[in-house]
Amino acid sequence: MSKAAEIEIVSVVKKYGATTAVHGINLKIPAGTYCCLLGPSGCGKTTTLRMVAGHESITEGDVILGNKNVSDLPPARRGTAMMFQSYALFPHLDLIDNVAFSLKMKGVAREERRAKALDMLKLMQMERYATRKPTQLSGGQQQRVALARALITDPEALLLDEPLSALDPFLKVHMRAELKKLQTSLGITFVHVTHSQEEALALADLIVVMNDGRIEQAAAPRTVFERPATAFVARFMGDHNVISGKASGHDGTFLSVAVEDGVFTAIDGPRDPGEPVDIAVRTDRVRLGEPTAPGLGFSGTITNVEYRGSSVKLTADGAGITDFTAIVGDTEFFARPVKVGDAVALAWDAGDVVVLGRIDK
Incomplete structure:
Protein backbone atom coordinates (compact mmCIF):
# COMPACT_ATOMS: atom_id res chain seq x y z
CA MET A 1 0.00 0.00 0.00
CA SER A 2 1.05 3.59 -0.52
CA LYS A 3 2.41 5.61 2.34
CA ALA A 4 -0.29 7.36 4.36
CA ALA A 5 -0.74 11.03 3.64
CA GLU A 6 -1.58 13.97 5.86
CA ILE A 7 -4.73 15.78 4.78
CA GLU A 8 -4.98 19.53 5.31
CA ILE A 9 -8.18 21.47 4.67
CA VAL A 10 -7.37 25.17 4.39
CA SER A 11 -10.11 27.82 4.68
CA VAL A 12 -12.49 25.68 2.62
CA VAL A 13 -15.85 27.19 1.71
CA LYS A 14 -18.68 25.52 -0.19
CA LYS A 15 -21.59 27.55 -1.53
CA TYR A 16 -24.67 26.43 -3.43
CA GLY A 17 -25.96 29.66 -4.90
CA ALA A 18 -26.76 31.97 -1.98
CA THR A 19 -26.52 29.12 0.56
CA THR A 20 -23.22 28.43 2.33
CA ALA A 21 -22.92 24.74 3.24
CA VAL A 22 -19.35 24.90 4.61
CA HIS A 23 -18.00 28.04 6.26
CA GLY A 24 -14.23 28.44 5.80
CA ILE A 25 -13.15 25.40 7.80
CA ASN A 26 -9.55 24.56 8.67
CA LEU A 27 -8.49 21.04 9.64
CA LYS A 28 -5.29 19.02 9.70
CA ILE A 29 -5.60 15.22 9.74
CA PRO A 30 -2.21 13.61 10.53
CA ALA A 31 -1.00 10.81 8.26
CA GLY A 32 -2.20 7.38 9.35
CA THR A 33 -5.05 8.77 11.46
CA TYR A 34 -8.55 7.32 11.70
CA CYS A 35 -10.63 10.52 11.57
CA CYS A 36 -14.41 10.65 12.01
CA LEU A 37 -16.41 13.64 10.78
CA LEU A 38 -19.35 13.63 13.19
CA GLY A 39 -22.53 15.67 13.26
CA PRO A 40 -26.26 15.78 12.53
CA SER A 41 -27.77 15.64 9.06
CA GLY A 42 -27.07 18.81 7.07
CA CYS A 43 -24.03 19.88 9.11
CA GLY A 44 -21.64 19.77 6.11
CA LYS A 45 -19.70 16.60 6.94
CA THR A 46 -20.50 14.69 3.73
CA THR A 47 -19.98 17.82 1.61
CA THR A 48 -16.54 18.20 3.23
CA LEU A 49 -15.68 14.56 2.50
CA ARG A 50 -16.80 14.92 -1.12
CA MET A 51 -14.63 18.04 -1.54
CA VAL A 52 -11.61 16.09 -0.27
CA ALA A 53 -12.48 13.28 -2.72
CA GLY A 54 -12.96 15.65 -5.66
CA HIS A 55 -16.61 14.72 -6.16
CA GLU A 56 -17.65 18.23 -5.10
CA SER A 57 -16.00 21.45 -6.27
CA ILE A 58 -14.50 23.86 -3.72
CA THR A 59 -15.86 27.42 -3.76
CA GLU A 60 -12.89 28.84 -1.83
CA GLY A 61 -9.84 27.36 -0.11
CA ASP A 62 -7.59 24.37 -0.70
CA VAL A 63 -7.25 20.67 0.04
CA ILE A 64 -3.65 19.51 0.53
CA LEU A 65 -2.85 15.78 0.41
CA GLY A 66 0.68 15.10 1.59
CA ASN A 67 2.65 17.94 0.02
CA LYS A 68 0.35 18.25 -3.01
CA ASN A 69 -2.49 20.71 -3.56
CA VAL A 70 -5.23 18.50 -5.03
CA SER A 71 -8.02 21.11 -5.05
CA ASP A 72 -8.36 21.17 -8.84
CA LEU A 73 -7.47 17.54 -9.59
CA PRO A 74 -10.08 14.95 -10.65
CA PRO A 75 -10.80 12.16 -8.12
CA ALA A 76 -8.67 9.56 -9.93
CA ARG A 77 -5.53 11.73 -9.63
CA ARG A 78 -5.83 12.70 -5.96
CA GLY A 79 -4.42 9.62 -4.26
CA THR A 80 -7.70 9.07 -2.43
CA ALA A 81 -10.37 6.39 -2.77
CA MET A 82 -13.99 6.76 -1.70
CA MET A 83 -16.40 4.15 -0.42
CA PHE A 84 -19.96 5.32 -0.93
CA GLN A 85 -22.85 4.87 1.49
CA SER A 86 -24.78 2.76 -1.06
CA TYR A 87 -21.65 0.66 -1.89
CA ALA A 88 -22.55 1.21 -5.62
CA LEU A 89 -21.54 -2.30 -6.72
CA PHE A 90 -22.31 -3.38 -10.28
CA PRO A 91 -25.07 -6.04 -10.05
CA HIS A 92 -24.16 -7.70 -13.37
CA LEU A 93 -20.47 -8.24 -12.54
CA ASP A 94 -18.99 -10.89 -10.26
CA LEU A 95 -16.92 -9.80 -7.27
CA ILE A 96 -13.56 -10.04 -9.05
CA ASP A 97 -14.72 -7.77 -11.87
CA ASN A 98 -16.36 -5.37 -9.41
CA VAL A 99 -13.14 -5.01 -7.45
CA ALA A 100 -11.00 -4.82 -10.60
CA PHE A 101 -13.17 -2.24 -12.35
CA SER A 102 -10.98 0.82 -11.65
CA LEU A 103 -7.91 -1.04 -12.93
CA LYS A 104 -9.83 -1.94 -16.09
CA MET A 105 -10.54 1.77 -16.61
CA LYS A 106 -6.81 2.42 -16.29
CA GLY A 107 -6.04 -0.13 -19.00
CA VAL A 108 -4.46 -2.77 -16.76
CA ALA A 109 -4.34 -6.18 -18.47
CA ARG A 110 -7.15 -8.60 -17.59
CA GLU A 111 -5.08 -11.27 -15.87
CA GLU A 112 -3.08 -8.73 -13.87
CA ARG A 113 -6.13 -6.83 -12.65
CA ARG A 114 -8.05 -10.01 -11.79
CA ALA A 115 -5.08 -11.36 -9.83
CA LYS A 116 -4.83 -8.14 -7.86
CA ALA A 117 -8.60 -8.12 -7.29
CA LEU A 118 -8.41 -11.65 -5.89
CA ASP A 119 -5.62 -10.52 -3.53
CA MET A 120 -7.88 -7.71 -2.29
CA LEU A 121 -10.77 -10.15 -1.78
CA LYS A 122 -8.40 -12.36 0.24
CA LEU A 123 -7.53 -9.34 2.40
CA MET A 124 -11.27 -8.99 3.10
CA GLN A 125 -11.67 -12.77 3.60
CA MET A 126 -14.05 -12.83 0.63
CA GLU A 127 -12.08 -14.90 -1.90
CA ARG A 128 -14.42 -17.91 -1.69
CA TYR A 129 -17.25 -15.70 -3.00
CA ALA A 130 -15.18 -14.35 -5.90
CA THR A 131 -17.52 -15.61 -8.63
CA ARG A 132 -20.74 -14.48 -6.96
CA LYS A 133 -22.78 -11.41 -7.90
CA PRO A 134 -23.40 -8.65 -5.30
CA THR A 135 -27.08 -9.60 -4.93
CA GLN A 136 -25.99 -13.00 -3.61
CA LEU A 137 -24.21 -11.39 -0.64
CA SER A 138 -25.27 -10.07 2.76
CA GLY A 139 -24.90 -6.39 3.63
CA GLY A 140 -21.68 -6.98 5.54
CA GLN A 141 -20.23 -8.98 2.66
CA GLN A 142 -21.16 -6.25 0.17
CA GLN A 143 -19.38 -3.75 2.39
CA ARG A 144 -16.20 -5.82 2.31
CA VAL A 145 -16.33 -5.94 -1.49
CA ALA A 146 -16.82 -2.16 -1.66
CA LEU A 147 -13.79 -1.74 0.62
CA ALA A 148 -11.70 -4.05 -1.58
CA ARG A 149 -12.70 -2.06 -4.67
CA ALA A 150 -11.71 1.21 -2.98
CA LEU A 151 -8.38 -0.13 -1.73
CA ILE A 152 -7.23 -1.75 -4.98
CA THR A 153 -6.00 1.65 -6.23
CA ASP A 154 -3.43 1.80 -3.36
CA PRO A 155 -4.78 5.12 -2.00
CA GLU A 156 -2.97 7.34 0.47
CA ALA A 157 -6.31 8.05 2.13
CA LEU A 158 -9.59 6.13 2.22
CA LEU A 159 -12.78 8.21 2.46
CA LEU A 160 -15.91 6.51 3.83
CA ASP A 161 -19.39 8.05 3.64
CA GLU A 162 -21.51 6.53 6.45
CA PRO A 163 -20.30 3.00 5.59
CA LEU A 164 -22.16 1.28 8.44
CA SER A 165 -25.56 2.98 8.14
CA ALA A 166 -27.19 0.16 6.13
CA LEU A 167 -26.17 -2.60 8.54
CA ASP A 168 -28.15 -4.08 11.44
CA PRO A 169 -26.98 -3.15 14.98
CA PHE A 170 -25.10 -6.42 15.65
CA LEU A 171 -23.28 -6.30 12.30
CA LYS A 172 -22.42 -2.62 12.83
CA VAL A 173 -20.49 -3.49 15.99
CA HIS A 174 -18.69 -6.34 14.20
CA MET A 175 -17.80 -4.21 11.16
CA ARG A 176 -16.54 -1.38 13.40
CA ALA A 177 -13.92 -3.76 14.74
CA GLU A 178 -13.10 -4.92 11.19
CA LEU A 179 -12.65 -1.34 9.94
CA LYS A 180 -10.35 -0.40 12.83
CA LYS A 181 -8.30 -3.55 12.36
CA LEU A 182 -8.02 -2.90 8.62
CA GLN A 183 -6.95 0.72 9.11
CA THR A 184 -4.33 -0.31 11.66
CA SER A 185 -2.91 -3.03 9.40
CA LEU A 186 -2.84 -0.84 6.27
CA GLY A 187 -1.55 2.22 8.10
CA ILE A 188 -3.28 4.64 5.71
CA THR A 189 -5.40 7.67 6.60
CA PHE A 190 -9.13 6.96 7.00
CA VAL A 191 -11.73 9.74 6.96
CA HIS A 192 -15.13 8.40 7.98
CA VAL A 193 -18.41 10.36 7.98
CA THR A 194 -20.97 9.36 10.60
CA HIS A 195 -23.86 10.76 12.63
CA SER A 196 -23.34 8.14 15.38
CA GLN A 197 -21.52 9.31 18.50
CA GLU A 198 -20.91 5.70 19.57
CA GLU A 199 -19.39 4.85 16.19
CA ALA A 200 -17.04 7.84 16.27
CA LEU A 201 -15.91 7.14 19.85
CA ALA A 202 -15.26 3.46 19.02
CA LEU A 203 -13.30 4.07 15.81
CA ALA A 204 -11.58 7.43 15.74
CA ASP A 205 -8.17 8.73 16.74
CA LEU A 206 -9.53 12.17 15.85
CA ILE A 207 -13.18 13.24 16.10
CA VAL A 208 -14.27 16.36 14.20
CA VAL A 209 -17.68 17.56 15.42
CA MET A 210 -19.45 19.70 12.80
CA ASN A 211 -22.51 21.91 13.08
CA ASP A 212 -24.04 24.23 10.50
CA GLY A 213 -21.03 23.97 8.18
CA ARG A 214 -18.49 24.76 10.90
CA ILE A 215 -16.11 22.75 13.06
CA GLU A 216 -17.13 22.99 16.73
CA GLN A 217 -14.31 20.76 18.02
CA ALA A 218 -11.54 18.57 16.62
CA ALA A 219 -9.85 16.43 19.25
CA ALA A 220 -9.19 12.92 20.52
CA PRO A 221 -12.33 10.94 21.48
CA ARG A 222 -11.64 11.13 25.21
CA THR A 223 -11.23 14.90 25.03
CA VAL A 224 -14.46 15.36 23.08
CA PHE A 225 -16.30 13.12 25.55
CA GLU A 226 -14.85 14.54 28.78
CA ARG A 227 -14.11 18.16 27.79
CA PRO A 228 -16.58 19.28 25.12
CA ALA A 229 -15.58 22.64 23.66
CA THR A 230 -19.04 24.12 23.13
CA ALA A 231 -22.65 23.69 24.26
CA PHE A 232 -23.46 22.09 20.92
CA VAL A 233 -20.76 19.41 21.35
CA ALA A 234 -21.84 18.74 24.95
CA ARG A 235 -25.47 18.30 23.90
Whole structure:
Protein backbone atom coordinates (compact mmCIF):
# COMPACT_ATOMS: atom_id res chain seq x y z
CA MET A 1 0.00 0.00 0.00
CA SER A 2 1.05 3.59 -0.52
CA LYS A 3 2.41 5.61 2.34
CA ALA A 4 -0.29 7.36 4.36
CA ALA A 5 -0.74 11.03 3.64
CA GLU A 6 -1.58 13.97 5.86
CA ILE A 7 -4.73 15.78 4.78
CA GLU A 8 -4.98 19.53 5.31
CA ILE A 9 -8.18 21.47 4.67
CA VAL A 10 -7.37 25.17 4.39
CA SER A 11 -10.11 27.82 4.68
CA VAL A 12 -12.49 25.68 2.62
CA VAL A 13 -15.85 27.19 1.71
CA LYS A 14 -18.68 25.52 -0.19
CA LYS A 15 -21.59 27.55 -1.53
CA TYR A 16 -24.67 26.43 -3.43
CA GLY A 17 -25.96 29.66 -4.90
CA ALA A 18 -26.76 31.97 -1.98
CA THR A 19 -26.52 29.12 0.56
CA THR A 20 -23.22 28.43 2.33
CA ALA A 21 -22.92 24.74 3.24
CA VAL A 22 -19.35 24.90 4.61
CA HIS A 23 -18.00 28.04 6.26
CA GLY A 24 -14.23 28.44 5.80
CA ILE A 25 -13.15 25.40 7.80
CA ASN A 26 -9.55 24.56 8.67
CA LEU A 27 -8.49 21.04 9.64
CA LYS A 28 -5.29 19.02 9.70
CA ILE A 29 -5.60 15.22 9.74
CA PRO A 30 -2.21 13.61 10.53
CA ALA A 31 -1.00 10.81 8.26
CA GLY A 32 -2.20 7.38 9.35
CA THR A 33 -5.05 8.77 11.46
CA TYR A 34 -8.55 7.32 11.70
CA CYS A 35 -10.63 10.52 11.57
CA CYS A 36 -14.41 10.65 12.01
CA LEU A 37 -16.41 13.64 10.78
CA LEU A 38 -19.35 13.63 13.19
CA GLY A 39 -22.53 15.67 13.26
CA PRO A 40 -26.26 15.78 12.53
CA SER A 41 -27.77 15.64 9.06
CA GLY A 42 -27.07 18.81 7.07
CA CYS A 43 -24.03 19.88 9.11
CA GLY A 44 -21.64 19.77 6.11
CA LYS A 45 -19.70 16.60 6.94
CA THR A 46 -20.50 14.69 3.73
CA THR A 47 -19.98 17.82 1.61
CA THR A 48 -16.54 18.20 3.23
CA LEU A 49 -15.68 14.56 2.50
CA ARG A 50 -16.80 14.92 -1.12
CA MET A 51 -14.63 18.04 -1.54
CA VAL A 52 -11.61 16.09 -0.27
CA ALA A 53 -12.48 13.28 -2.72
CA GLY A 54 -12.96 15.65 -5.66
CA HIS A 55 -16.61 14.72 -6.16
CA GLU A 56 -17.65 18.23 -5.10
CA SER A 57 -16.00 21.45 -6.27
CA ILE A 58 -14.50 23.86 -3.72
CA THR A 59 -15.86 27.42 -3.76
CA GLU A 60 -12.89 28.84 -1.83
CA GLY A 61 -9.84 27.36 -0.11
CA ASP A 62 -7.59 24.37 -0.70
CA VAL A 63 -7.25 20.67 0.04
CA ILE A 64 -3.65 19.51 0.53
CA LEU A 65 -2.85 15.78 0.41
CA GLY A 66 0.68 15.10 1.59
CA ASN A 67 2.65 17.94 0.02
CA LYS A 68 0.35 18.25 -3.01
CA ASN A 69 -2.49 20.71 -3.56
CA VAL A 70 -5.23 18.50 -5.03
CA SER A 71 -8.02 21.11 -5.05
CA ASP A 72 -8.36 21.17 -8.84
CA LEU A 73 -7.47 17.54 -9.59
CA PRO A 74 -10.08 14.95 -10.65
CA PRO A 75 -10.80 12.16 -8.12
CA ALA A 76 -8.67 9.56 -9.93
CA ARG A 77 -5.53 11.73 -9.63
CA ARG A 78 -5.83 12.70 -5.96
CA GLY A 79 -4.42 9.62 -4.26
CA THR A 80 -7.70 9.07 -2.43
CA ALA A 81 -10.37 6.39 -2.77
CA MET A 82 -13.99 6.76 -1.70
CA MET A 83 -16.40 4.15 -0.42
CA PHE A 84 -19.96 5.32 -0.93
CA GLN A 85 -22.85 4.87 1.49
CA SER A 86 -24.78 2.76 -1.06
CA TYR A 87 -21.65 0.66 -1.89
CA ALA A 88 -22.55 1.21 -5.62
CA LEU A 89 -21.54 -2.30 -6.72
CA PHE A 90 -22.31 -3.38 -10.28
CA PRO A 91 -25.07 -6.04 -10.05
CA HIS A 92 -24.16 -7.70 -13.37
CA LEU A 93 -20.47 -8.24 -12.54
CA ASP A 94 -18.99 -10.89 -10.26
CA LEU A 95 -16.92 -9.80 -7.27
CA ILE A 96 -13.56 -10.04 -9.05
CA ASP A 97 -14.72 -7.77 -11.87
CA ASN A 98 -16.36 -5.37 -9.41
CA VAL A 99 -13.14 -5.01 -7.45
CA ALA A 100 -11.00 -4.82 -10.60
CA PHE A 101 -13.17 -2.24 -12.35
CA SER A 102 -10.98 0.82 -11.65
CA LEU A 103 -7.91 -1.04 -12.93
CA LYS A 104 -9.83 -1.94 -16.09
CA MET A 105 -10.54 1.77 -16.61
CA LYS A 106 -6.81 2.42 -16.29
CA GLY A 107 -6.04 -0.13 -19.00
CA VAL A 108 -4.46 -2.77 -16.76
CA ALA A 109 -4.34 -6.18 -18.47
CA ARG A 110 -7.15 -8.60 -17.59
CA GLU A 111 -5.08 -11.27 -15.87
CA GLU A 112 -3.08 -8.73 -13.87
CA ARG A 113 -6.13 -6.83 -12.65
CA ARG A 114 -8.05 -10.01 -11.79
CA ALA A 115 -5.08 -11.36 -9.83
CA LYS A 116 -4.83 -8.14 -7.86
CA ALA A 117 -8.60 -8.12 -7.29
CA LEU A 118 -8.41 -11.65 -5.89
CA ASP A 119 -5.62 -10.52 -3.53
CA MET A 120 -7.88 -7.71 -2.29
CA LEU A 121 -10.77 -10.15 -1.78
CA LYS A 122 -8.40 -12.36 0.24
CA LEU A 123 -7.53 -9.34 2.40
CA MET A 124 -11.27 -8.99 3.10
CA GLN A 125 -11.67 -12.77 3.60
CA MET A 126 -14.05 -12.83 0.63
CA GLU A 127 -12.08 -14.90 -1.90
CA ARG A 128 -14.42 -17.91 -1.69
CA TYR A 129 -17.25 -15.70 -3.00
CA ALA A 130 -15.18 -14.35 -5.90
CA THR A 131 -17.52 -15.61 -8.63
CA ARG A 132 -20.74 -14.48 -6.96
CA LYS A 133 -22.78 -11.41 -7.90
CA PRO A 134 -23.40 -8.65 -5.30
CA THR A 135 -27.08 -9.60 -4.93
CA GLN A 136 -25.99 -13.00 -3.61
CA LEU A 137 -24.21 -11.39 -0.64
CA SER A 138 -25.27 -10.07 2.76
CA GLY A 139 -24.90 -6.39 3.63
CA GLY A 140 -21.68 -6.98 5.54
CA GLN A 141 -20.23 -8.98 2.66
CA GLN A 142 -21.16 -6.25 0.17
CA GLN A 143 -19.38 -3.75 2.39
CA ARG A 144 -16.20 -5.82 2.31
CA VAL A 145 -16.33 -5.94 -1.49
CA ALA A 146 -16.82 -2.16 -1.66
CA LEU A 147 -13.79 -1.74 0.62
CA ALA A 148 -11.70 -4.05 -1.58
CA ARG A 149 -12.70 -2.06 -4.67
CA ALA A 150 -11.71 1.21 -2.98
CA LEU A 151 -8.38 -0.13 -1.73
CA ILE A 152 -7.23 -1.75 -4.98
CA THR A 153 -6.00 1.65 -6.23
CA ASP A 154 -3.43 1.80 -3.36
CA PRO A 155 -4.78 5.12 -2.00
CA GLU A 156 -2.97 7.34 0.47
CA ALA A 157 -6.31 8.05 2.13
CA LEU A 158 -9.59 6.13 2.22
CA LEU A 159 -12.78 8.21 2.46
CA LEU A 160 -15.91 6.51 3.83
CA ASP A 161 -19.39 8.05 3.64
CA GLU A 162 -21.51 6.53 6.45
CA PRO A 163 -20.30 3.00 5.59
CA LEU A 164 -22.16 1.28 8.44
CA SER A 165 -25.56 2.98 8.14
CA ALA A 166 -27.19 0.16 6.13
CA LEU A 167 -26.17 -2.60 8.54
CA ASP A 168 -28.15 -4.08 11.44
CA PRO A 169 -26.98 -3.15 14.98
CA PHE A 170 -25.10 -6.42 15.65
CA LEU A 171 -23.28 -6.30 12.30
CA LYS A 172 -22.42 -2.62 12.83
CA VAL A 173 -20.49 -3.49 15.99
CA HIS A 174 -18.69 -6.34 14.20
CA MET A 175 -17.80 -4.21 11.16
CA ARG A 176 -16.54 -1.38 13.40
CA ALA A 177 -13.92 -3.76 14.74
CA GLU A 178 -13.10 -4.92 11.19
CA LEU A 179 -12.65 -1.34 9.94
CA LYS A 180 -10.35 -0.40 12.83
CA LYS A 181 -8.30 -3.55 12.36
CA LEU A 182 -8.02 -2.90 8.62
CA GLN A 183 -6.95 0.72 9.11
CA THR A 184 -4.33 -0.31 11.66
CA SER A 185 -2.91 -3.03 9.40
CA LEU A 186 -2.84 -0.84 6.27
CA GLY A 187 -1.55 2.22 8.10
CA ILE A 188 -3.28 4.64 5.71
CA THR A 189 -5.40 7.67 6.60
CA PHE A 190 -9.13 6.96 7.00
CA VAL A 191 -11.73 9.74 6.96
CA HIS A 192 -15.13 8.40 7.98
CA VAL A 193 -18.41 10.36 7.98
CA THR A 194 -20.97 9.36 10.60
CA HIS A 195 -23.86 10.76 12.63
CA SER A 196 -23.34 8.14 15.38
CA GLN A 197 -21.52 9.31 18.50
CA GLU A 198 -20.91 5.70 19.57
CA GLU A 199 -19.39 4.85 16.19
CA ALA A 200 -17.04 7.84 16.27
CA LEU A 201 -15.91 7.14 19.85
CA ALA A 202 -15.26 3.46 19.02
CA LEU A 203 -13.30 4.07 15.81
CA ALA A 204 -11.58 7.43 15.74
CA ASP A 205 -8.17 8.73 16.74
CA LEU A 206 -9.53 12.17 15.85
CA ILE A 207 -13.18 13.24 16.10
CA VAL A 208 -14.27 16.36 14.20
CA VAL A 209 -17.68 17.56 15.42
CA MET A 210 -19.45 19.70 12.80
CA ASN A 211 -22.51 21.91 13.08
CA ASP A 212 -24.04 24.23 10.50
CA GLY A 213 -21.03 23.97 8.18
CA ARG A 214 -18.49 24.76 10.90
CA ILE A 215 -16.11 22.75 13.06
CA GLU A 216 -17.13 22.99 16.73
CA GLN A 217 -14.31 20.76 18.02
CA ALA A 218 -11.54 18.57 16.62
CA ALA A 219 -9.85 16.43 19.25
CA ALA A 220 -9.19 12.92 20.52
CA PRO A 221 -12.33 10.94 21.48
CA ARG A 222 -11.64 11.13 25.21
CA THR A 223 -11.23 14.90 25.03
CA VAL A 224 -14.46 15.36 23.08
CA PHE A 225 -16.30 13.12 25.55
CA GLU A 226 -14.85 14.54 28.78
CA ARG A 227 -14.11 18.16 27.79
CA PRO A 228 -16.58 19.28 25.12
CA ALA A 229 -15.58 22.64 23.66
CA THR A 230 -19.04 24.12 23.13
CA ALA A 231 -22.65 23.69 24.26
CA PHE A 232 -23.46 22.09 20.92
CA VAL A 233 -20.76 19.41 21.35
CA ALA A 234 -21.84 18.74 24.95
CA ARG A 235 -25.47 18.30 23.90
CA PHE A 236 -24.73 16.36 20.71
CA MET A 237 -22.43 13.86 22.40
CA GLY A 238 -25.26 13.31 24.88
CA ASP A 239 -23.13 12.76 27.98
CA HIS A 240 -23.37 16.23 29.54
CA ASN A 241 -26.06 18.43 31.00
CA VAL A 242 -25.71 21.98 29.71
CA ILE A 243 -26.62 24.84 32.07
CA SER A 244 -26.90 28.29 30.50
CA GLY A 245 -26.68 31.34 32.74
CA LYS A 246 -24.91 34.64 33.32
CA ALA A 247 -21.74 35.49 35.21
CA SER A 248 -22.63 36.92 38.61
CA GLY A 249 -19.39 37.01 40.59
CA HIS A 250 -15.97 35.52 41.28
CA ASP A 251 -14.26 34.59 44.57
CA GLY A 252 -10.74 34.15 43.22
CA THR A 253 -11.25 30.50 42.26
CA PHE A 254 -14.90 29.93 41.41
CA LEU A 255 -17.01 31.73 38.86
CA SER A 256 -20.65 32.11 39.89
CA VAL A 257 -23.21 31.48 37.17
CA ALA A 258 -26.74 32.67 37.83
CA VAL A 259 -29.71 30.81 36.34
CA GLU A 260 -33.45 31.43 36.68
CA ASP A 261 -33.81 30.09 40.23
CA GLY A 262 -30.31 29.46 41.48
CA VAL A 263 -26.55 29.96 41.23
CA PHE A 264 -23.97 27.40 40.16
CA THR A 265 -20.18 27.54 40.39
CA ALA A 266 -17.34 26.50 38.11
CA ILE A 267 -13.57 26.79 38.28
CA ASP A 268 -12.82 29.57 35.81
CA GLY A 269 -11.49 33.09 35.52
CA PRO A 270 -13.53 36.26 36.13
CA ARG A 271 -16.16 37.31 33.59
CA ASP A 272 -17.99 40.57 33.06
CA PRO A 273 -21.17 40.71 35.16
CA GLY A 274 -24.10 39.51 33.08
CA GLU A 275 -21.89 37.85 30.45
CA PRO A 276 -23.56 34.68 29.07
CA VAL A 277 -21.85 31.51 30.32
CA ASP A 278 -22.55 27.87 29.48
CA ILE A 279 -21.35 25.14 31.83
CA ALA A 280 -21.69 21.38 31.49
CA VAL A 281 -21.90 18.55 34.02
CA ARG A 282 -21.31 14.89 33.06
CA THR A 283 -24.51 12.88 33.44
CA ASP A 284 -22.67 9.93 34.99
CA ARG A 285 -20.99 12.17 37.60
CA VAL A 286 -24.28 13.42 39.03
CA ARG A 287 -25.28 11.68 42.27
CA LEU A 288 -28.31 11.60 44.53
CA GLY A 289 -27.61 13.58 47.70
CA GLU A 290 -26.93 17.02 49.09
CA PRO A 291 -24.13 19.12 47.51
CA THR A 292 -20.84 19.29 49.41
CA ALA A 293 -20.57 23.03 48.66
CA PRO A 294 -22.90 25.78 47.41
CA GLY A 295 -23.37 25.85 43.66
CA LEU A 296 -22.56 22.17 43.12
CA GLY A 297 -26.09 20.82 42.93
CA PHE A 298 -29.77 21.64 43.37
CA SER A 299 -33.08 20.33 44.63
CA GLY A 300 -35.55 19.13 42.03
CA THR A 301 -38.41 16.82 41.15
CA ILE A 302 -38.02 13.51 39.31
CA THR A 303 -39.84 13.59 35.94
CA ASN A 304 -38.71 10.27 34.47
CA VAL A 305 -37.02 7.03 35.55
CA GLU A 306 -35.53 4.74 32.91
CA TYR A 307 -34.02 1.38 33.89
CA ARG A 308 -31.06 0.41 31.68
CA GLY A 309 -29.80 -2.75 33.32
CA SER A 310 -26.45 -1.79 34.82
CA SER A 311 -27.57 1.82 35.26
CA VAL A 312 -30.70 3.92 35.72
CA LYS A 313 -31.35 7.19 33.90
CA LEU A 314 -33.09 9.80 36.05
CA THR A 315 -34.50 13.06 34.70
CA ALA A 316 -35.34 15.96 37.00
CA ASP A 317 -36.53 19.57 36.90
CA GLY A 318 -35.37 22.21 39.37
CA ALA A 319 -33.69 25.60 39.82
CA GLY A 320 -35.27 26.69 36.56
CA ILE A 321 -33.59 23.79 34.70
CA THR A 322 -35.65 21.18 32.81
CA ASP A 323 -34.69 17.65 31.78
CA PHE A 324 -31.51 17.50 33.87
CA THR A 325 -30.12 13.96 33.59
CA ALA A 326 -28.32 11.74 36.07
CA ILE A 327 -27.02 8.28 35.17
CA VAL A 328 -26.66 6.31 38.41
CA GLY A 329 -25.49 2.75 38.95
CA ASP A 330 -28.19 0.14 39.51
CA THR A 331 -26.80 -0.74 42.96
CA GLU A 332 -26.87 2.90 44.06
CA PHE A 333 -30.37 3.43 42.69
CA PHE A 334 -32.01 0.34 44.21
CA ALA A 335 -30.41 1.08 47.58
CA ARG A 336 -32.41 4.35 47.58
CA PRO A 337 -35.00 4.09 44.79
CA VAL A 338 -36.96 7.15 43.66
CA LYS A 339 -40.03 7.51 41.48
CA VAL A 340 -41.62 10.16 39.29
CA GLY A 341 -42.82 13.07 41.42
CA ASP A 342 -40.30 12.53 44.23
CA ALA A 343 -38.30 15.50 45.51
CA VAL A 344 -34.56 14.83 45.30
CA ALA A 345 -31.25 16.54 45.86
CA LEU A 346 -28.73 16.19 43.03
CA ALA A 347 -25.02 16.95 43.43
CA TRP A 348 -21.66 16.79 41.72
CA ASP A 349 -18.02 17.73 42.34
CA ALA A 350 -16.31 20.93 41.19
CA GLY A 351 -13.97 18.92 38.94
CA ASP A 352 -16.94 17.56 37.02
CA VAL A 353 -18.00 20.99 35.73
CA VAL A 354 -16.75 22.10 32.31
CA VAL A 355 -16.93 25.74 31.22
CA LEU A 356 -17.95 25.75 27.58
CA GLY A 357 -16.74 28.08 24.84
CA ARG A 358 -18.55 29.56 21.88
CA ILE A 359 -17.66 29.69 18.18
CA ASP A 360 -18.09 32.78 16.07
CA LYS A 361 -20.99 32.54 13.65
